[in-house]
Amino acid sequence: MEKAIDSPFPVLGIAAWSGTGKTTLLAQLLPRLREVGLRVGVIKHAHHSFDVDQPGKDSYQLRKAGAEPMLIASRERFALMQETPDQEEPDLAYLVSMMAYHAPDLVIVEGFKTWPIPKLVLYREGIGDDSIMSGDWVQAVALSGSSPESLSPTVKRLDLNNSEAITQWVLEWLSAQPNSTTS
Structure with missing residues (x-):
């Protein structure tokens, strides 16, 4: 297993194939996380x-x-x-280090699918292949439709269309992190 990025704050990746709804979900999550008093930084990967x-x-x-x-x-x-x-390609570890000055409670990384960081994977049937849901760093999968049988039993299953439940999972995940200020 690859080593995680060393960071003074938790880093959570949102990984999905293009067209799955990463930005839409983040636009729903960020105000909810802010409402509970969290400062959340975002790093977005652009392929162009x-x-x-x-x-x-x-x-x-x-x-x-x-x-x-x-x-x-x-x-x-x-x-x-x-x-x-x-x-x-951008060096995610360097980009995360640039966030340290701002002292966020959490940094969400949109994209950077292959980097060794804890991930919430979003998956819609018919968009990309389901291999994105496997890997050592996958913590939870938010699905639209049924869950594939190959999904690890340790991975939390969420409904992609229930942003409130996804927000709750992010808060629970964040409070369990050793470098979290919310624990």
Whole structure:
């Protein structure tokens, strides 16, 4: 078994095939977790190039001109952009370490299916294959439809369409973590 990411706070992966509803579920979970007083950071994996600023804006021009990193800030928010042209895939351990300064109670990682972190797997029949539900790091599976017989008996089964039950599972999982501030 691979070693988990060393972190001062719990890290939970949300793994699923594209189109399963990861972002939709997170948009339902995050307000509920905030209501109970949790600070939750999110790291989202993108499989494509993206820009958070637009061509023609000063920050875009400065980043394209070679600023490494480029930080833009206002009284409402800030964004730090770092070019990584020679990197094949983002280093999740490094990204998690960048969250430490913010001292979240939990960091949820959307994507990064192959990284050795505890995972809540989302699965809809007909989207991808069910191999995503196996592995040493799978803690729970939220399914739409019946559960495959191959699912380990130690893995918690949840209803993908019941975001309240999934929220409750996340809270229970979080309180059982040794580095949790909620235990």
